[in-house]
Amino acid sequence: MTTISLPVPDTTREVLDALLTRASSAALALADTTPAQRRGFLHTIADALDNAADELIPVARRETHLPEARLRGEMARTTFQLRLLGDEAGRAVEAIIDSADPHWPTGSRPDLRRLLVPLGPVLVFAAGNFPFAFSVAGGDTAAALAAGAPVVLKAHSGHPELSARTGEIVEAALREAGAPDGSFATVFGTDAGRDALQDQRISAGAFTGSPYAGRLLADLTASRPVPIPFYAEMGSVNPVFVTPAAAGARLDDIADGYVASSLIGAGQFCTKPGLVFVPEHTADDFLARAVPAVRATAPVPLLNRAISDGHARARRELAAHPGVSVVLDGADEGGVAGAGGHGGQVGADVAPSLLLTTSMALSADRDALTTECFGPTSLVVTYTSADELLDAARGFSGELTATVHGDEDEQLSRDLVGTVARFAGRVLWNQWPTGVAVSHAMQHGGPYPAATGQFTSVGTTSIRRFQRPVTLQNVPAALLPDELKEDNPLRLPRRVDGLDVPAPDH
Amino acid sequence: MTTISLPVPDTTREVLDALLTRASSAALALADTTPAQRRGFLHTIADALDNAADELIPVARRETHLPEARLRGEMARTTFQLRLLGDEAGRAVEAIIDSADPHWPTGSRPDLRRLLVPLGPVLVFAAGNFPFAFSVAGGDTAAALAAGAPVVLKAHSGHPELSARTGEIVEAALREAGAPDGSFATVFGTDAGRDALQDQRISAGAFTGSPYAGRLLADLTASRPVPIPFYAEMGSVNPVFVTPAAAGARLDDIADGYVASSLIGAGQFCTKPGLVFVPEHTADDFLARAVPAVRATAPVPLLNRAISDGHARARRELAAHPGVSVVLDGADEGGVAGAGGHGGQVGADVAPSLLLTTSMALSADRDALTTECFGPTSLVVTYTSADELLDAARGFSGELTATVHGDEDEQLSRDLVGTVARFAGRVLWNQWPTGVAVSHAMQHGGPYPAATGQFTSVGTTSIRRFQRPVTLQNVPAALLPDELKEDNPLRLPRRVDGLDVPAPDH
Structure with missing residues (x-):
């Protein structure tokens, strides 16, 4: 070696x-x-x-x-x-x-x-x-x-x-x-x-x-x-939209799922859900469930010092925003200050943070409140009506994912699925965006600035x-x-004279 | 109306x-x-x-x-x-x-x-x-x-x-x-x-x-x-490569085809073949056949004055190049000078021009000699060996089309098909690039500068x-x-679990 x-x-x-x-x-x-x-x-x-x-x-x-x-x-x-x-x-x-x-x-x-x-x-x-x-x-x-x-x-x-x-x-x-x-x-x-x-x-x-x-x-x-x-x-903030019907039916499960998804890998996934919209009247119950789960998540070092510093800066800026209140301050729990412990390349262990705002505040200062905070910090956003939630959703422009926790019998849920598909590369229903299956139908990318192309x-x-693409015109079989080739020796699926011809061995 | x-x-x-x-x-x-x-x-x-x-x-x-x-x-x-x-x-x-x-x-x-x-x-x-x-x-x-x-x-x-x-x-x-x-x-x-x-x-x-x-x-x-x-x-110059075998077998047909393709629409097609490589020892015979055909092509007005002027300028620059000789000067036949005849928007009728150079000259000043001359002017390029032709072919970087007139039993012909596919979007064998079929397998585009993307x-x-692309994850059938939808109501061809499923009505 x-x-x-x-x-x-x-x-x-x-x-x-x-x-x-x-x-x-x-x-x-x-x-x-x-x-x-x-x-x-x-x-x-x-x-x-x-x-x-x-x-x-x-x-x-x-x-x-x-x-x-x-x-x-x-x-x-x-x-x-x-x-x-x-x-x-x-x-x-x-x-x-x-x-x-x-x-x-x-x-x-x-x-x-x-x-x-x-x-x-x-x-x-x-x-x-x-x-x-x-x-x-x-x-x-x-x-x-x-x-x-x-x-x-x-x-x-x-x-x-x-x-x-x-x-x-x-x-x-x-x-x-x-x-x-x-x-x-x-x-x-x-x-x-x-x-x-x-x-x-x-x-x-x-x-x-x-x-x-x-x-x-x-x-x-x-x-x-x-x-x-x-x-x-x-990357992106990967917003999650929890409708009143979903919150009414399974708020605790949603809170548990959100905390787990936003903190897996210490929030260092590009599909980390960084924002969750919950009905204002369920916010106390949501936080009552989420806060202990966040608090119970052990502080860990982030990938490297640059990530640690970037996260600390973004967290501080969010926390200092007049429209945001700090529910749980990771800085007080684990500390982001202090020298690196591994040859200066890594910061101290970082505990997760949970912040709170309203969809009105978010819509009023979208640039500040929808910026990705790469690491274990996320933002709970309360909304007071279906229109307010749809307005907030329409304001996003380019995201890798968007998640709807809803009920298919609820009009708002159906409207949300259509709305978020306009700005997201992947739309999730009652699941969580972290964990990107390597598969045929996967889409990992989205409108700018989530991705280019x-x-x-x-x-x-x-x-x-x-x-x-290259097209060969009138080229003889031997070349x-x-x-x-006409007899499809590689047994590929092909389109021939407009018709789809599946791979011969299927 | x-x-x-x-x-x-x-x-x-x-x-x-x-x-x-x-x-x-x-x-x-x-x-x-x-x-x-x-x-x-x-x-x-x-x-x-x-x-x-x-x-x-x-x-x-x-x-x-x-x-x-x-x-x-x-x-x-x-x-x-x-x-x-x-x-x-x-x-x-x-x-x-x-x-x-x-x-x-x-x-x-x-x-x-x-x-x-x-x-x-x-x-x-x-x-x-x-x-x-x-x-x-x-x-x-x-x-x-x-x-x-x-x-x-x-x-x-x-x-x-x-x-x-x-x-x-x-x-x-x-x-x-x-x-x-x-x-x-x-x-x-x-x-x-x-x-x-x-x-x-x-x-x-x-x-x-x-x-x-x-x-x-x-x-x-x-x-x-x-x-x-x-x-x-x-656009591009759409080079044509005539091998010794093809020239030996059907030089007159190739000369006729080249003249027709390069002058259709007065050379104002983006797929117009603007360069034809012929073996040096067949050049006299090629020109003996091509020149009368070019001369017999009636002068016509070009699309508009800007095109006329651009063509006249490019033709003059090519004709004045020390490596180029003028076989047939359209300027002397129909005249490109003079005021426009249709409200100043169009130049006088333009007769076609035919110019001559060698592949060594072309390789020595590729920028000047492979620039598109949009209109009824084209360049015959002589070569003396297979290696010289392949070298010239390898020098192209981005073309909509490249055409090989060859013989499938000839090594040079086979080498050319592989070589030109590296820089062209469409490779033609023993046909002509003008006339772009609207079809499923068509490719009209090519590496930069023929096209972007x-x-x-x-x-x-x-x-x-x-x-x-948008991927919907776990979204219920009704949404x-x-x-x-599972039952494919639009009867589309789809890929399902990795297998190609043709449209049901085929």
Whole structure:
């Protein structure tokens, strides 16, 4: 096993240049691989990570302070994600065939065969809060490789040693599976990330992090001589709307569920519900149930000092807002001040905070009161009428998720589902937004500023971000890729002459 | 019939503001329409245009100088396009259902149902060269309405009266079909277009035109407080590669085909082949066949004075290049100087030009020699070896189309197909790129600078540009849209638990 010095040094310009050249070469070779080969690459990475779990998890614990059980679960999710996206590599080309048709209404139609091909090297900015699932071998990496695009992975500064070691394992697995040299590389440092994003050898970017950094990088990308797609997932407050009917039927369950969902992972999930709207007349009962549960949640260190400081600042600003009252002040419970305990990289344990406001106050100062507070702080919002709640809901513009706790016989509940679908990527009914299933129908993304683009960063449709369509016109059978051959040797689902033809083995 | 003064006045800020507010309201109402309703809107527009053809075509002739037969064909294509995209409105939601699964490998999976919903009001910048198919009621409009998005159409200055009248017909048809008020509006003037693109009520932009204007608008869009997708289709030189085998077998046919394709519509197609690579030893024979055909092509006026001037300038620059020789100088045949003959809006008739260079010269000054010359001028490029041709091919970066005239038994032909697929959106074999079939497998778009984004502006997959995914989690049956109901009342093709389920009536 390689010994890695801590901290991992930043990638130099010279090394970055060499890595980008290798990625360029790999892009051509990877584009020529078959879906079955790409599936093999991803499964081999997944197997290698599973085998290395006992080595990696202690490193992750040390660098992120996340508990072992969570990290083991996240590793299982990560390797499942790699395998699932690998299994999709063939289907993801979205093969469409229009046979030659002399009677096509706009004049004789030639033989047209369309597939999606990889864009080229993808620069992935890893997230800090999921050191496996949204990091080196996470969803963006899996999606890019499934598409046939090489990955240059900009490691998150919060877990450098884990990133370096995971990157080595990914590279070794790709080598073992016969992937082209240069299909994957890990780079370190803000400069390397920024330089790579502006390099013409990079064809797309993917990012998970703060709205500030996301927008900065999006602007850099847009200003390139050759602009490229940049997919940023930047978090949100994920509002929850509890209707009078739901509050009347199961207020305690909802309070318990809210506390659990908002505090899982110490509130460091991008889908953390940061706001819960409850009927004003049920607020005392809601708080009577929620406060002890929040208070009973043990203080924990946050991911790193930057997160701790950011959370403390956002919490203080919210708490000082004239429209907000502090129900439970985490600062008094666990303390956010004090020096870091782990080499200066982490703050002291942080206890959760619960704040209270009204929907009128929120609507009057939406920017201040709907800003994400990444960490264990959330805001209970009381409302006095259905109209007030719907007005508040209509004021949101871009959220990853929105949750309705309601009753389907209640008009307000039905109105809310329609309203929140206008601004959220995922709409939940009587469930909680944390826990994003890696699946076909998942959508993790939403209107700006929750995300840029019209795509998901989780689930099988995430592959589409790193592809572009190519149509082959009148190309003879011998020169067609297998995906488009008449006899469908890869047994893909395809659209042929307008009709959907399922995969032959189904 | 409304009398329209000429020129149509620019849309004022006040009128634009009112139109954008109407479009915003329409967006909410349109998002709630069923696919069958949207299909009805598009079919009604198509019927109305077919009925108005005898009124519109003379206006188009007067404003664009295009011949009647071409305009009739383009109208037929336009109404077919509206109907085809309307027929796709249901399928285009790409419904995906993952049933609740307690045994899902990453933990119990909730019921997840995903569909694509409309983005909101789309600003469409019409093109000048296809006054029907890429203008007011063209492909971008059809795609946006099929998605359920209102359209604000920025008319092209080259055919204002046609745009105004077509816009009236579209609005009346939508009213007749019961579409929400504000589903469509036409605006005039550069300021109106630029202001609308920066307005927060616009959710996406689509553009067909020059790389210069496209990039300017793309940069404006990227700098908005809330960035939005902007799809620009900006043309290209559409190189043609003739291999020695093809030249040996059918040089005359290829020369005839090239001349016809490069001069159809006086070279004013974005898919016009502007460069043809031929083996050096066949160049004399190629020119012996091509020159009389080019010379026999009657001079015609171009679309408008700006196009005439731009073509004359680009042709002069190419002709003056030290690596280029003039085989046939259109300026000497028909003359591009002189005052406009139609109210100053159009230049004199323009005769075609044919220029000659070598692939070595082209590779040495690629920027100068691969710039699009929009109009009836094209460049024959000789090459002396397979390696030289492949090198030249590898130098292209973003083209709408690339064409190979080859022989499938020839290694060079096979290598070329793979090489050109790296930079082109559509690869043609032994055919010609002009004539873009409106179909399912069509791709009209390509890597930058041919286009931005990873989408097509022609064909049924063009709808995807104006949609975003929403996933409904655990939402009860009564609150689901029909697209996602368990019994599939709309009879859509869907993906259910990973398996493709074709539309029930197929």
